[in-house]
Amino acid sequence: MIDRSPKPPEALMRAIAQDLRPVKPSPQPLQLALRMIPLALLISSAILLAVGPRQDLNVLGPFLTWGASAAQFMLAIALIWIAAHESIPAGRLPRQIVYAAAVAGLLFVVFVTLLTFSTSPATAPLVRVPPQVNEMLRDSPWIMGFGCGIGSTVAGGILVLFFSWAFRNSLATRPTMAGALYGAGAGLAINAGWRIACPFSTPWHALGAHGAAIIATVLLGALIGRYLGKRRSHIGGRPS
Amino acid sequence: MSEGDQELRGLMIRYQGGSLEAFEEIYAQLATGVRRYLSHLAGGAEFADDLLQETFLQMHRSRAAYNPAYAVKPWVFGLARNVFLMGRRAARRWASVHESREDFPEFPVLPEADRLGSQDEIRRGLAYLSPDQAEALLLHHEWGFSFEEIAGMLGTTAAAARARASRGMADLRAALSSLQRTRA
Numbered sequence: 001m002i003d004r005s006p007k008p009p010e011a012l013m014r015a016i017a018q019d020l021r022p023v024k025p026s027p028q029p030l031q032l033a034l035r036m037i038p039l040a041l042l043i044s045s046a047i048l049l050a051v052g053p054r055q056d057l058n059v060l061g062p063f064l065t066w067g068a069s070a071a072q073f074m075l076a077i078a079l080i081w082i083a084a085h086e087s088i089p090a091g092r093l094p095r096q097i098v099y100a101a102a103v104a105g106l107l108f109v110v111f112v113t114l115l116t117f118s119t120s121p122a123t124a125p126l127v128r129v130p131p132q133v134n135e136m137l138r139d140s141p142w143i144m145g146f147g148c149g150i151g152s153t154v155a156g157g158i159l160v161l162f163f164s165w166a167f168r169n170s171l172a173t174r175p176t177m178a179g180a181l182y183g184a185g186a187g188l189a190i191n192a193g194w195r196i197a198c199p200f201s202t203p204w205h206a207l208g209a210h211g212a213a214i215i216a217t218v219l220l221g222a223l224i225g226r227y228l229g230k231r232r233s234h235i236g237g238r239p240s
Numbered sequence: 241m242s243e244g245d246q247e248l249r250g251l252m253i254r255y256q257g258g259s260l261e262a263f264e265e266i267y268a269q270l271a272t273g274v275r276r277y278l279s280h281l282a283g284g285a286e287f288a289d290d291l292l293q294e295t296f297l298q299m300h301r302s303r304a305a306y307n308p309a310y311a312v313k314p315w316v317f318g319l320a321r322n323v324f325l326m327g328r329r330a331a332r333r334w335a336s337v338h339e340s341r342e343d344f345p346e347f348p349v350l351p352e353a354d355r356l357g358s359q360d361e362i363r364r365g366l367a368y369l370s371p372d373q374a375e376a377l378l379l380h381h382e383w384g385f386s387f388e389e390i391a392g393m394l395g396t397t398a399a400a401a402r403a404r405a406s407r408g409m410a411d412l413r414a415a416l417s418s419l420q421r422t423r424a
Binding site: 017 | 302303
């Protein structure tokens with residue numbers, strides 16, 4: 001009997017045979033998302049360890065401080081889980097879920113910001129630093145905005161780089177979207193820690209400085225995702 | 241998971257462990273179907289062989305991305321779709337083909353639709369469907385994927401995948417009767 005099953009072309013077989021080292025299977029989306037928690041927790045809480053929590057914690061209460069940040073952190077992990085699904089060729093979630101989660105993240109940040117401001121409209125910084133520094137920050141609040149924006153962008157950027165490494169095997173059909181999702185996850189996770197440390201409650205500061213940092217991590221994630229996707233399609237070119 | 245999927249999963253695990261024979265067996269089992277799927281996506285067989293090679297090369301480079309919890313066949317078909325969409329040249333071809341809707345060489349013919357008309361008529365009828373409907377219809381009826389699997393590949397819900405396939409079948413019937421009336 002003639003074997004009619006197709007055989008791989010020789011060029012393909014040569015390319016395959018060149019690298020047949022054993023590989024370890026990637027984790028499933030939930031495992032991958034859960035593995036991100038310790039580092040995300042560590043980097044997002046670094047600011048709390050450095051400057052301590054804001055001094056109006058008693059006014060805000062545990063729900064608006066630790067509770068809201070815990071919920072925001074879980075939302076961040078959910079976005080990473082969705083990004084992990086997006087990275088599997090046959091495991092994508094419906095678009096509606098992807099967009100709804102991204103919008104939920106955005107609305108949550110805005111809602112918590114406004115609720116925090118209405119509960120404790122702290123407009124002057126009370127940071128645990130020498131009095132003359134506090135005085136300077138009162139006179140020039142933009143310095144605080146600049147510090148929070150740059151600081152949380154750098155922290156978020158580190159987390160995005162780590163996530164990009166974790167997603168290095170991503171096979172996303174929309175790599176820019178997958179990158180933006182884990183970038184948003186990094187931004188939300190970092191903001192969950194920074195919002196408890198930052199003494200400013202004004203919406204312009206919380207949304208302008210902290211919000212800009214979230215947008216920056218989304219863009220960074222999207223750019224890295226796009227780059228990795230292009231690189232994958234490039235190295236996946238036809239064997240010669 | 242079906243018996244075929246279980247076997248493919250075992251082969252994939254062996255392949256991840258470094259077995260060339262396992263790769264050959266996976267290729268032997270999936271290449272024909274994947275090539276036909278790529279042929280459908282690209283609107284012809286012209287680029288299907290190139291895309292098929294790229295798909296299996298991509299699979300090799302990303303073999304670590306496979307987790308044994310996934311069914312292999314939808315994973316590889318999803319990867320093929322991914323390779324097609326990532327390829328600019330093929331994407332341009334897709335746009336031009338679906339704008340013209342003229343010719344679909346080597347377009348697969350649904351077993352269920354076989355009684356509705358000749359192979360040529362069915363090919364012509366399929367060309368009248370929207371790309372989304374045709375893809376869902378073929379993935380379900382031609383390659384036997386469940387609507388949950390199709391949803392995972394297309395990034396939609398199982399209900400939406402079912403609706404696309406169902407509307408596609410209804411539109412195909414309408415197109416076929418229209419074609420048959422014209423001929424008569």
